[in-house]
Amino acid sequence: MADRTIVVVSAGIGTPSSTRLLADRLGSAVELRLRSVGLAPATTTLELRDLAHELTDNLLTGFPVPALRGAIDAVVAADGLIAVSPIFSASYNGLFKMFFDVLDRDGLAEKPVLIAATGGSPRHSLALEHAFRPLFAYLDAAVVPTAVYAATEDWGGADDPIVGALVDRIERAAAEMARAVAAEERSVPLDPFADPTPFEDLLTGSPSTSSASRETR
Amino acid sequence: MQFGIFSVSDVTTDPNTGRTVSEHERIESMVAIALRTEAAGLDVFASGEHHNPPFVASSPTTMLGFVAAKTRRIILSTATTLITTSDPVKIAEDFAVLQHLADGRVDLMLGRGNTGPVYPWFGQDIRNGVPLAIENYALLHRLWHEDVVDWQGRFRTPLTGFTSVPRPLDGIPPFVWHGSIRTPEIAEQAAYYGDGFFHNNIFWPKEHVQRMVELYRRRYEHYGHGPADHAIVGLGGQVFMRPNSQDAIREFRPYFDHAPVYGGGPSLEAYMEQTPLTVGSPQQVIDRTLGFREFVGDYQRQLFLVDHAGLPLDTVLEQIDMLGELVVPVLRREFEAARRPGVPDAPTHARLKAAAGRAPREPASPGSPTLPAATTA
Numbered sequence: 001m002a003d004r005t006i007v008v009v010s011a012g013i014g015t016p017s018s019t020r021l022l023a024d025r026l027g028s029a030v031e032l033r034l035r036s037v038g039l040a041p042a043t044t045t046l047e048l049r050d051l052a053h054e055l056t057d058n059l060l061t062g063f064p065v066p067a068l069r070g071a072i073d074a075v076v077a078a079d080g081l082i083a084v085s086p087i088f089s090a091s092y093n094g095l096f097k098m099f100f101d102v103l104d105r106d107g108l109a110e111k112p113v114l115i116a117a118t119g120g121s122p123r124h125s126l127a128l129e130h131a132f133r134p135l136f137a138y139l140d141a142a143v144v145p146t147a148v149y150a151a152t153e154d155w156g157g158a159d160d161p162i163v164g165a166l167v168d169r170i171e172r173a174a175a176e177m178a179r180a181v182a183a184e185e186r187s188v189p190l191d192p193f194a195d196p197t198p199f200e201d202l203l204t205g206s207p208s209t210s211s212a213s214r215e216t217r
Numbered sequence: 218m219q220f221g222i223f224s225v226s227d228v229t230t231d232p233n234t235g236r237t238v239s240e241h242e243r244i245e246s247m248v249a250i251a252l253r254t255e256a257a258g259l260d261v262f263a264s265g266e267h268h269n270p271p272f273v274a275s276s277p278t279t280m281l282g283f284v285a286a287k288t289r290r291i292i293l294s295t296a297t298t299l300i301t302t303s304d305p306v307k308i309a310e311d312f313a314v315l316q317h318l319a320d321g322r323v324d325l326m327l328g329r330g331n332t333g334p335v336y337p338w339f340g341q342d343i344r345n346g347v348p349l350a351i352e353n354y355a356l357l358h359r360l361w362h363e364d365v366v367d368w369q370g371r372f373r374t375p376l377t378g379f380t381s382v383p384r385p386l387d388g389i390p391p392f393v394w395h396g397s398i399r400t401p402e403i404a405e406q407a408a409y410y411g412d413g414f415f416h417n418n419i420f421w422p423k424e425h426v427q428r429m430v431e432l433y434r435r436r437y438e439h440y441g442h443g444p445a446d447h448a449i450v451g452l453g454g455q456v457f458m459r460p461n462s463q464d465a466i467r468e469f470r471p472y473f474d475h476a477p478v479y480g481g482g483p484s485l486e487a488y489m490e491q492t493p494l495t496v497g498s499p500q501q502v503i504d505r506t507l508g509f510r511e512f513v514g515d516y517q518r519q520l521f522l523v524d525h526a527g528l529p530l531d532t533v534l535e536q537i538d539m540l541g542e543l544v545v546p547v548l549r550r551e552f553e554a555a556r557r558p559g560v561p562d563a564p565t566h567a568r569l570k571a572a573a574g575r576a577p578r579e580p581a582s583p584g585s586p587t588l589p590a591a592t593t594a
Contacts, residue, residue: 056482057482057483057487060479060480060481060482060483061420061478061479061482061483061488062420063420063421063422063425063491065422065483065487065491066422066491192401192402193401193428193431193432196401196402196404196405196432196436197401197402197405198405199405199406199408199409199436199440202347202351202402202405202406203351203352203355205348205371
């Protein structure tokens with residue numbers, strides 16, 4: 001039985017996609033490291049392309065259909081998230097953003113997140129720092145320090161004299177991510193339907209379960 | 218069980234003809250819909266409240282007062298009355314006058330409203346939506362239950378020695394429903410006061426409706442108003458009917474595809490599968506509606522949305538006639554036969570008056586609200 005769950009979200013468009021290739025490498029690197037410290041991780045991969053229409057419908061109708069609800073629930077319940085998108089026009093693509101737009105506002109709070117991106121040229125690598133990282137900071141996620149960018153040429157194995165080869169960057173990020181996921185305590189939102197704030201507290205202006213409270217597990 | 222019509226009062230272009238009715242026509246058609254609701258043998262007509270185009274229902278008690286004069290039987294209600302941005306003192310006064318004019322045929326459903334700019338237009342902040350709903354209703358409740366009120370709160374100027382006039386008819390305030398799609402605090406509020414809870418049951422999959430109703434019922438029992446399955450629940454629903462279901466689909470599709478709330482999104486078929494929208498034959502509407510009981514339990518009020526998305530008035534009136542002739546009589550019979558013993562009907566003025574005659578004026582119950590220290594002058 002798994003004691004840690006990792007969800008990998010890939011917003012790659014092509015099939016096969018280099019974004020998915022990077023996502024899979026990151027997923028297995030994190031999984032290996034967790035196993036090496038005696039944990040039993042379970043990794044699930046979500047291809048957002050399969051949910052593209054459902055995401056649009058959610059934006060327009062305000063609620064997710066069951067397939068999308070399942071994907072959202074899996075991410076919210078996960079102990080760690082690996083989020084990978086191709087760079088489109090200086091940022092993550094629209095598909096990637098749509099998913100995090102419809103995700104529950106508190107769904108990523110304090111959750112370890114590893115961000116990664118692919119692109120045709122290494123010149124877009126800082127999009128991870130000025131587009132991806134602020135998005136997840138806004139969502140109160142705990143983003144690990146190393147973000148992984150893979151340009152087309154990285155798949156040829158060329159070493160960057162400063163940051164090392166792609167496989168080295170994957171290993172560094174995976175080590176940070178595995179440490180964060182292995183750490184025991186993480187808070188989860190209280191279920192306001194299971195534990196509603198008593199009305200006397202609402203009348204006196206106490207914060208309500210659905211807006212503020214979290215508990216440590 | 219009560220059956221009725223609720224209208225959001227939208228002015229939407231008919232996608233088949235390209236024609237947009239005037240505000241004047243839309244207001245008159247809402248009155249025509251209310252009158253047909255009574256003529257068709259239904260029980261409730263409820264008006265929405267909006268303060269922005271393309272809606273016309275900014276002053277529901279004015280319209281309901283006019284309808285009251287032209288009807289004898291139906292209950293006049295709202296879906297919803299904005300408890301966040303309307304002054305609770307004015308709500309107390311307006312609905313008390315309406316109650317006297319309509320001989321008690323009045324209740325109301327409170328809601329927060331989700332149109333952002335309406336809050337600042339009325340001097341409020343949408344981020345205070347839930348606290349506004351809680352504090353304003355605490356005041357409204359006192360204004361109706363206590364003859365002289367001293368009051369101080371966060372959001373409204375204080376009151377000392379204030380009497381809301383006229384006093385409720387026969388000393389019985391209008392019954393209050395609280396409507397919310399997904400906010401547990403509102404289900405909690407309805408439960409605390411022993412008021413009704415209404416879910417609009419239109420935009421959401423049934424699991425969300427179920428979760429809210431279940432919370433309300435559980436907490437209704439917790440606050441000592443009675444067993445959970447005796448709590449007062451209302452649901453919305455959205456239907457379009459023709460004798461032949463394929464004709465219904467064909468005729469409704471352009472309205473669905475261009476409707477402001479879901480146009481451009483999922484297909485009609487997908488939406489019907491995922492939400493309670495039913496487009497088909499009267500029998501399909503009967504079957505689907507009876508199915509609501511399976512996920513919320515025995516409930517007291519079913520309202521249908523039939524007049525939106527630019528549907529022409531004649532078509533809407535046909536829908537009400539079909540509900541009255543073919544659907545509601547069967548639903549009344551079937552719901553009655555299935556209903557568990559002891560489950561009460563929805564409160565009406567006459568029933569509340571009879572109950573008050575059997576007990577002291579303010580029946581004591583654990584849920585009888587007392588003003589918290591923080592909001593007492």
